[in-house]
Amino acid sequence: MILEIDPTSDVAIYQQIRDRLVEAIARGELAVGQQVSSVRALAGAFGINVATVQKAYDLLRREGLLRTTSKSGSVVARGPASGPPADAVVAQWRERMSTVLAEARAQGVPDEVVLAQCREVVEGFARVREGS
Incomplete structure (x- = not known):
């Protein structure tokens, strides 16, 4: 999977990284259990500060979409077929959605x-997951 970020965007780079990974999970391009690039590798690929990538990954962990262990690194923790999310996740999502709407x-x-x-x-998202 290739992430695209725009360094000239008004959207912070950590937010762009977080958003692109969420979109990839929603489309099924990143599956539950699949490893994502290490913080250092992704920072090096984009020529950005490690703390920027760490901030994106921290957000994803708090949202329950990534988990990180010393053995396997960061892997996708949830996806479209993972079942219903926690009520707190739905409340946070609804709040963000309300602002966009x-x-x-x-x-x-x-x-x-x-x-x-x-x-x-x-x-x-569904069409990409279904391969059509």
Whole structure:
């Protein structure tokens, strides 16, 4: 799997790394139990500070998507078929989703367009997982 980050983006690099890994998990490109690059390897590949990658991985661990052990390094801990998440995870996700949807409303995006785009994104994840 190849991660793409944009160093000129307004989005912090650690957030871009976190977001790309979450998207890869959602699409099934990273499966439960699959090892991800080490913090040092990923930092070296992008020429960024190790602490930046560590911050992204820390977020993913707190969200329950990664687990790290001294033996196996960092591996994917959850995926689309992992069953229902903890209530706290759902509450945090809903809060973030509410902000993104509020941004669309504040910009004047019609509700029908917001709903259609949400459906398109979710269906896109499923299409990639299904290989179509």
